[in-house]
Amino acid sequence: MPIYEYTAYDQKGKSRSGIIEADNETGARAKLRAAGKYPVQLKENLSQGASTGKHLLATSLTFERVKSAEIHLFTRQLATLLGAGIPLINTLSSLLEQTANPALKKVLAQIKDSINEGNTLTNSLARHPKLFSNIYINMVRAGEASGSLDIVLEKLADFGEKQQTLQGRLKAALVYPVFMAIIGSAILFLLVTYIVPNITKVFDDMERTLPLPTRLLLSLSDLLRGYWWLVLIFLVGVFFSFRLFLKSAKGRQLWDHFKLKMPIIGNVNQKIILARFGSTLASLLGSSVPLVTSMQIVQSLVNNSLIAEVIEEAIDQIRKGKSMAKALGGSPWFPPIFVQMISVGEQSGNMEPMLQKVSEAYEREVDMAILGMTSLLEPIMILAMGLAVGFVVLSILLPIFEMNQMVG
Numbered sequence: 001m002p003i004y005e006y007t008a009y010d011q012k013g014k015s016r017s018g019i020i021e022a023d024n025e026t027g028a029r030a031k032l033r034a035a036g037k038y039p040v041q042l043k044e045n046l047s048q049g050a051s052t053g054k055h056l057l058a059t060s061l062t063f064e065r066v067k068s069a070e071i072h073l074f075t076r077q078l079a080t081l082l083g084a085g086i087p088l089i090n091t092l093s094s095l096l097e098q099t100a101n102p103a104l105k106k107v108l109a110q111i112k113d114s115i116n117e118g119n120t121l122t123n124s125l126a127r128h129p130k131l132f133s134n135i136y137i138n139m140v141r142a143g144e145a146s147g148s149l150d151i152v153l154e155k156l157a158d159f160g161e162k163q164q165t166l167q168g169r170l171k172a173a174l175v176y177p178v179f180m181a182i183i184g185s186a187i188l189f190l191l192v193t194y195i196v197p198n199i200t201k202v203f204d205d206m207e208r209t210l211p212l213p214t215r216l217l218l219s220l221s222d223l224l225r226g227y228w229w230l231v232l233i234f235l236v237g238v239f240f241s242f243r244l245f246l247k248s249a250k251g252r253q254l255w256d257h258f259k260l261k262m263p264i265i266g267n268v269n270q271k272i273i274l275a276r277f278g279s280t281l282a283s284l285l286g287s288s289v290p291l292v293t294s295m296q297i298v299q300s301l302v303n304n305s306l307i308a309e310v311i312e313e314a315i316d317q318i319r320k321g322k323s324m325a326k327a328l329g330g331s332p333w334f335p336p337i338f339v340q341m342i343s344v345g346e347q348s349g350n351m352e353p354m355l356q357k358v359s360e361a362y363e364r365e366v367d368m369a370i371l372g373m374t375s376l377l378e379p380i381m382i383l384a385m386g387l388a389v390g391f392v393v394l395s396i397l398l399p400i401f402e403m404n405q406m407v408g
Contacts, residue, residue, distance in 0.1 A: 004019065004020050004021075004022060004025065004028040004042050004043065004044050005017070005018075005019050005042075005043050005044075006018060006019070006020055006028070006032060006037075006039050006041065006042050006043075007039070007040050007041040007042075008032055008037040008038055008039045008040055009037070009038050009040065010036060010037055010038075011036050015040075016037055016097075018096060018097065018105070018109065019105060019106055019109045020032060020109060020113065021109060021110050021113045025042055025044070028042055029042065031113070065101070065103040066101060066103050066104045066107070066131060068160065068164055069164065070101055070104055071104075071131065071132070071160065072157050072160040072161050072164065074095060074099075074104070074108075075153050075156050075157040075160065076153075076154070076157035077095055078091060078092075078095065078153050079150045079151075079153035079154040079156075079157060080150075081094065081095075082149055082150040082153065083150035083151075083154070088115060088121065089112065089115060089116065092108060092111065092112040092115070093112065095108060096108045096109060096112060107128055107131060110124075110127070110128075111124045111125065111127075111128075114127065120144060121140055121144060121149070122137060122140050122141040122144055125137055125140060133301075134297050134300060134301075135159075135280060135283070135284065135297050135301065136156060138284065138287075138289050138293065138294075138297060139152050139155070139156055139283065139284060139287040139289065140152065140153070140156075142284075142287040142288045142289045143287060145288070146287075146288050152287045155283050155286060155287060156283070159279060159280070159283045162279060162363075163276065163279070166272065166275065166276070166363060166366065169366070169367065169370055170268070170272065170366075170370060173370045173371075173373060173374045176374070176377075176378065177374075177377045177378065177381050180378075180381045180382075180385070181381065184381070184384075184385045184388075188385075188388055188389075188392075189224065191389075191392060192217070192220060192221050192224055192392065193221060193224045193225050193228070196217060196218075196221050196392065196396070197221055197225070199396055200214070200217075200218060200221075200396065203399050210399055211395070211398040211399060211402070213391065213394055213395040213398060214395045214396070214398055214399055216395070217391070217392060217395035217396075249305075252305050253305050253306065256304045256305045256306050256307075257306055259304070260304070260306065260333065264372075264373050264376055264377070265373065267369055268366065268369045268370060268373055269304075270333065271362050271365050271366045271369055272366055273302050273303075273304055273307055273333075274334070274335075274338060274358070274362045275359050275362035275363045275366055276301060276302065276359075277298055277302060277307075277359075278338075278355045278356070278358040278359030278362065279355075279356070279359035279363075280294075280297070280298050280301055281294055281295070281298050281355050282351075282352050282353075282355035282356040282359060284297060284298070285351055285352045285355070286352045291318065291324070292315055292318060292319060295311060295314065295315045295318065295324075296315060298311060299311040299312060299315070306333065307331075307333050310328065310331040310333060310334070313327070314327035314328050315327075323343070323346050324342055324346060325339050325340070325342045325343035325346055326343075328342065338358060338362075341354055341357065341358050342354065342355070342358070
């Protein structure tokens with residue numbers, strides 16, 4: 001359905017501008033008049049496309065320009081205004097006017113029009129699955145059913161911001177090592193391809209065989225200078241081959257197992273998954289989403305096929321009447337203390353607060369693990385760079401020492 005940008009006057013004579021979705025220009029004008037707005041200028045947004053295929057393509061491009069932080073802010077503002085007793089349509093109109101991002105503005109206009117047509121907020125949000133996740137839709141559905149939409153939206157905003165903070169910590173911890181690796185690799189490439197050949201020209205007149213490290217360095221230098229494009233093609237081929245490998249079920253399983261078992265980072269990955277499991281399940285259960293449905297949503301969010309399989313088996317056992325603690329207890333990926341706290345929550349009937357405590361405990365452990373990982377990665381990077389530079393220096397100095405001995 002086409003989207004139109006409009007400029008109109010309201011019943012008080014104030015100028016209003018925005019966007020509206022309609023089948024054609026006549027329909028857009030009729031919608032505006034029905035909303036008490038009198039259009040002065042109406043222009044179709046051609047970037048959205050008129051046909052369904054073009055519309056879907058434009059929608060997918062729109063989602064790529066909406067940041068997660070903007071969705072969290074929208075959710076919190078929506079919760080605040082609804083909590084103040086403002087009707088949903090009026091709330092969306094207010095948020096639509098103050099939203100600066102054109103992509104998000106278009107999506108909010110579509111949601112508002114859908115609600116005006118008689119759809120629920122859940123169904124209106126579900127039309128944009130790449131922007132509003134499965135957990136988002138299910139929690140909003142539960143909030144609408146229980147009449148506590150503002151409370152659920154507040155929880156959603158807290159949950160989204162917490163997950164974003166957790167991911168931000170891990171990314172921030174990896175920025176320095178990745179930066180060091182890129183800069184160090186670039187320096188070594190320049191050293192081996194441009195500086196080393198000029199220095200080693202003096203060895204051309206030597207009648208003796210060069211030491212093994214020097215020969216290896218010169219061979220590497222010749223390879224990178226003469227066939228750098230072949231090396232680049234090889235690295236690109238390895239990258240795409242690895243991506244194809246990850247798309248296979250077996251490849252994904254092996255990689256997920258490696259991520260959980262690899263030194264340093266494996267422990268951090270496991271704790272992040274457990275923290276996400278606890279906070280997500282607590283948010284869903286606190287929003288009155290059934291346990292099995294909550295577990296299915298969590299299964300799609302853990303981003304690890306091994307743990308997803310464990311959760312799937314646990315769901316089958318829960319359906320058969322088993323407790324969640326017993327269903328998860330046989331897995332090596334869920335530590336005994338994690339399972340024990342879930343068991344206490346089940347027995348006391350306080351599953352949500354117990355899961356929240358588990359999540360907070362593992363988030364603290366993630367912070368400490370990330371700090372420890374960063375402390376280890378930095379000296380490892382420096383050591384690796386030192387060994388590489390040391391090899392280059394040693395390879396150049398060994399023939400010079402031999403020449404000095406011959407002269408002596």
